[in-house]
Amino acid sequence: MLKSGTRRLHSRRAPLPTPALTEIIQRYASSPPRPLDLASLLAFGRPVTRESVVCSVGYALAEIPRRLALRVRSLESLPFIVGTNPYVASMLSSYKESLQLLATYPAVNTLDENKLFTEALSSLVERHANDIPTMAKGFLESAKYMSPTQISNFLDGAIRNRISVRLIAEQHIAISHALEEEERPGNVGVVDTQCSPLHMIRMCESYVGELCSATLGASPSIVIDGHADATFPYVPVHLEYILTEILKNSFRATVEHHKTQRTMPPVRITLSQPIPGSSGQSKFFSIRIRDEGGGVSPSDMARIFSYAFTTAKNDHDEDGGGGPYAAQHVGGLANIGGGDTNLFSEITSKGLQTGLGTIAGLGYGLPMSKLYASYFGGSLSLVSLDGWGSDVSLKLRCLDEAGDATI
Amino acid sequence: MLKLVRTARPCPRLARGQATALSSHRLFYQNKQMELYAARATNRLTLRQLIFFGRAMDPERLIKSANYVRTELPVRIAHRLRDMQKLPFIVVTQEDIAKVYELYWTAFEKFRQYPPIVTMEDNAAFCHFLTNILREHSSVIPVLTLGLSLASPHLPPDDLDTFLRRMLISRISRRVLTEHHIALSESDGKKTAAAQGEPHVGIIFTGLNVQRCIDKCAGLVRQRGEGWPQVIVEGHVDTTFAYIKEHLEFIIFELLKNAMWATTSHHRGASSLPPIRATIAAGANEVSIRISDQGGGLSHTSVEATSDLFSFSHIRNAARLDDSRIGALRTVSSSPHGLRATVDEQVVRWRENLPNGFPQDAGADLGMETEDDRRMGIGLPMSNIFATYFGGSLELVTLDGWGTDVYLRLPKLGTNLEGIEV
Numbered sequence: 001m002l003k004s005g006t007r008r009l010h011s012r013r014a015p016l017p018t019p020a021l022t023e024i025i026q027r028y029a030s031s032p033p034r035p036l037d038l039a040s041l042l043a044f045g046r047p048v049t050r051e052s053v054v055c056s057v058g059y060a061l062a063e064i065p066r067r068l069a070l071r072v073r074s075l076e077s078l079p080f081i082v083g084t085n086p087y088v089a090s091m092l093s094s095y096k097e098s099l100q101l102l103a104t105y106p107a108v109n110t111l112d113e114n115k116l117f118t119e120a121l122s123s124l125v126e127r128h129a130n131d132i133p134t135m136a137k138g139f140l141e142s143a144k145y146m147s148p149t150q151i152s153n154f155l156d157g158a159i160r161n162r163i164s165v166r167l168i169a170e171q172h173i174a175i176s177h178a179l180e181e182e183e184r185p186g187n188v189g190v191v192d193t194q195c196s197p198l199h200m201i202r203m204c205e206s207y208v209g210e211l212c213s214a215t216l217g218a219s220p221s222i223v224i225d226g227h228a229d230a231t232f233p234y235v236p237v238h239l240e241y242i243l244t245e246i247l248k249n250s251f252r253a254t255v256e257h258h259k260t261q262r263t264m265p266p267v268r269i270t271l272s273q274p275i276p277g278s279s280g281q282s283k284f285f286s287i288r289i290r291d292e293g294g295g296v297s298p299s300d301m302a303r304i305f306s307y308a309f310t311t312a313k314n315d316h317d318e319d320g321g322g323g324p325y326a327a328q329h330v331g332g333l334a335n336i337g338g339g340d341t342n343l344f345s346e347i348t349s350k351g352l353q354t355g356l357g358t359i360a361g362l363g364y365g366l367p368m369s370k371l372y373a374s375y376f377g378g379s380l381s382l383v384s385l386d387g388w389g390s391d392v393s394l395k396l397r398c399l400d401e402a403g404d405a406t407i
Numbered sequence: 408m409l410k411l412v413r414t415a416r417p418c419p420r421l422a423r424g425q426a427t428a429l430s431s432h433r434l435f436y437q438n439k440q441m442e443l444y445a446a447r448a449t450n451r452l453t454l455r456q457l458i459f460f461g462r463a464m465d466p467e468r469l470i471k472s473a474n475y476v477r478t479e480l481p482v483r484i485a486h487r488l489r490d491m492q493k494l495p496f497i498v499v500t501q502e503d504i505a506k507v508y509e510l511y512w513t514a515f516e517k518f519r520q521y522p523p524i525v526t527m528e529d530n531a532a533f534c535h536f537l538t539n540i541l542r543e544h545s546s547v548i549p550v551l552t553l554g555l556s557l558a559s560p561h562l563p564p565d566d567l568d569t570f571l572r573r574m575l576i577s578r579i580s581r582r583v584l585t586e587h588h589i590a591l592s593e594s595d596g597k598k599t600a601a602a603q604g605e606p607h608v609g610i611i612f613t614g615l616n617v618q619r620c621i622d623k624c625a626g627l628v629r630q631r632g633e634g635w636p637q638v639i640v641e642g643h644v645d646t647t648f649a650y651i652k653e654h655l656e657f658i659i660f661e662l663l664k665n666a667m668w669a670t671t672s673h674h675r676g677a678s679s680l681p682p683i684r685a686t687i688a689a690g691a692n693e694v695s696i697r698i699s700d701q702g703g704g705l706s707h708t709s710v711e712a713t714s715d716l717f718s719f720s721h722i723r724n725a726a727r728l729d730d731s732r733i734g735a736l737r738t739v740s741s742s743p744h745g746l747r748a749t750v751d752e753q754v755v756r757w758r759e760n761l762p763n764g765f766p767q768d769a770g771a772d773l774g775m776e777t778e779d780d781r782r783m784g785i786g787l788p789m790s791n792i793f794a795t796y797f798g799g800s801l802e803l804v805t806l807d808g809w810g811t812d813v814y815l816r817l818p819k820l821g822t823n824l825e826g827i828e829v
Contacts (some may be wrong), residue, residue: 158491226809272809275706286704286806293689383804385697386690388642391812393804 021096021241023140028069038376038399041168045175045189052109053172057117060172068099074157081145087138091131098124110139111179118176121169131162131361135362139307148306152367155307159371167235191399194231195239196270197287198224204243212251217388219266220254220291222247226270232285234397237402238372245365246289246392253293259407274398276383284378284395292389301384305367435720438458438492441515449777450475451828452584454611454797454820458649461591461608466527469592473524473533476588480581481518482542487577490570497561503554507547513649514540535590541585547578551781553736554784555719564720571719580829583651586610607652611820613646614780617687617694624660625685628667636670636680636700642687648694649820654793661786662698662813669702669811693799699812705803713803717791735784790815 011179012213013251044056075083082088101120108117135158139151146154171189178189205222212219250267258264268290274283366382378396385391450462452475460468469787491499491508499508517540524533551574553568562570587609606614618640625638666683674680681701689693705713794801799817806812 226806266577269804270809272806274703275808284807286809288804288806295690297691298693299574381804383802383812385642385686385688385695385814386693388686388688388690388695389696391804393806393812397805 021100024065024100025069025072025096027105028065028099029073031066034063036164036168042191043177044171044190048178053111053176054109056175057114058173060121060168061102061105061108064168065099065102067161067168068095068102071095071161072099072245074154078154079145080281082138082142085138085142087134088142091134091138094127094131098127115386116333117130117335118173121173123379124339125166125169125173126366128162130362132368136307146273153309155226155367156371157325159368160375162170163238163372163375170237171313190235191234192236193400195234196229196231197238197239197285198228200236200239200243201269202277204247205238208244208247208251212255216252216255218255218259219251220264221266223266224266224271225268226288227273228271230271230285232273232396234285234396235399238375238398242369242372242394243287246370246394248365250291250293250390250392254291257292257294267291283398285398287394288394289394290389295388295390296382296384297386298384304382305370307364307367330395350353415616422614431745439514440519441485441488441512442582444482444515444519444668446630447482447485449483450479451488451580453828457487457587457829458608458611458613461587464591464594466665469530470524470525472588472591473530476537476584477518477521477533479584481515483577483581484518485509487574490573494570495561498555501554501558503550504553504558507551507554508635509518510547514544530592534592537585537589541582543829545726548575548720548785549736553733554717556733556736559720562720567720568718572699572792575789576796579654579793581601583610583829586772605652608655610651612652613649613650614648617646617648617655617696618644618656619657619694620652621685621687622661624663625683628660628663632667632671635763636678637669637682638685639682639686640685643689644687646687646689647691648798648817650817654796658790659696659698659803661790662815666700666754666811666813670700673701673703686744693816696815696817698813699707699810704807705805705811713805715801716787719785719788737738792820 004129044052044059058333072095075088078088083092091337101124105117105120108114124321135155139146139155143151145269174189201222201224209219247267254264254267268301269286270290272286272288273286325359370380373394373396374400376397378394380395381393383391383393409597460472488508488511491504491511492722494504498504498602503671517536519534521536522528535697551571555562555571559567590609605612605616605619621640629635629638663683670680670683684699705716787803791801794815794817797818797820799815801816802814804812804814
């Protein structure tokens, strides 16, 4: 038994849990999270009242810790050697902290107390913003201690869990704000009933375009056709994430495939609204992103949805060489040079802050987008015309009849 | 209109006074001959062998080829007969399947008893014999499909699909070998000149121009309807590769028909129709063709997954048992032309059915005769079989409410001929 007072840098031992924390983890992990249906979550916002907000607090304080406890358990179940990896270890302690915070949070009954609670939730979300790059780095370094399937299963569970936690947290934050200010038309918490893919695409286009030009020297334009003005109910941040990742791939592929040509073919996006009045099955909004970036070779096709597979050339050396993609690794240039003000590090640090990474390199874009897309029962598939380009077909569930969508 | 019977009959309805292999109990004991053949392994040729063999043709090689066909085909037919014998009794005694069984048995006997070919005259007679057999068997596809549709309550969908797939693939192989030999005999050992501007060896076109093929099929389909959508070809438009022309044409023809039909019915009444886009992509080892339409997608079908559209089973695709489908299959199976599954043959049938060779009205229900090939509903499953025959693939992706993309991938037969056998 070691004295809890001794602590050394670069310790190979995991920090010992306090008895109180152990008890909390035990308590929450042993009652598994109720599969929440989306309709119930949204119900707190329909309408937004003082009572519904207080109910929502209760819900958040019950369900989020349960899910966090599961995260802690699954991290603790990783092989010991993986658990000593500093990135994985920092994830674990960060989750434990958050769990402890929420588990010991005092009751919230007034709107002022709720304001404090909402702030606490927001900073919790903020603290976990870089989870994905951190996990990515940790697993990259630990790859030799776990099989690809193990890693993949762990990550699938982790990311899904993360999506749930954020949904619940952000739903509460959103309805709290709605109560304070005027509620935006069509907005019921995290779900925007009139989410406009067109608007989203243009937003992502400017971000990704900037990134692409900065990294690769040029970027293609986007042409939108189909039911361009159609809207559908969805969680905007999810759509934003998916579109950003797919556009990063398409833009990069287009630029690399046409680097010798002056005129670059645009990326064509087709939006399709489901036919109203069809059978009682769920409706899906379809988005097809078509590029002429040369396609994916048949040998790569089997691996594009696995974590940490990337066709971007990377350099495992920490000195940061390796071309335009090197800087995005957590622990590369961006993290080391804190005071560096060149455009590169600014973009990459901006990228890391928002959790979106840079144009390429982590190899998480497609598998995560697929997870996000299928979260509510939708799907994402990629078909390639080898030598010409790729089509990504995205189907997202319309969340008005959230019905049986579970979180 | 006659209400069509859907249930499988429990016993075959045979022409009175005619003893057939099926009705005779001697079948059981006479099976031995066939079993000897079925026990032999097939001797498959790679496509490379077919091409190289065909390039250096002379009378001696031609006769060798003839005897190969003569001895190889009964082995393969025997394998199919064994497959049919393993099906449930109630299935093979279904009227239409019984017909096919009969046909195969007769063909087996004829091949088994055919004397060896020694001279060029023998070969000419043999080619004549082969041509007759091909013609007799031209109705197998619709008859078999019809029979299996009607018998499908008695067969699990996977078994049905596997069985029919093996039958159709074997049929393609046998026809490839047969037609290749006939074609080589016709050019009679001369160095084949480029036919229609495209070099070929037997039925294998070594420099098949994809765009030309798409344009031809598009032209033929568009003749069916005034104002039908255009087909725009883009991508690597100069792509040529080695393939069997009839196969490529059949697939593209079927896919374009589907795309056109969907577009016209989705935009009924519109002044102009959105075009269909065909994109050709030449990869390292394969040629991809993507056909995109704006026909509204596949939400009107009741299948669970788009791959169910490739199934012949009514359990996967309930539309198979629609009266109009069954009726169309019956019509085609009883017509003298049958269905060889080639584009030229379909066009000939269209022209025969219509007085002036051109249809009256695009998109409207013209009645069973002229719409029969679309209504049979076997375009996609057949295309899938052809596409996968040499190791290619067919995939459908739909944008509900907008349109459908079909992705056809065919291996370049010149680059990787080793694993591809006929």
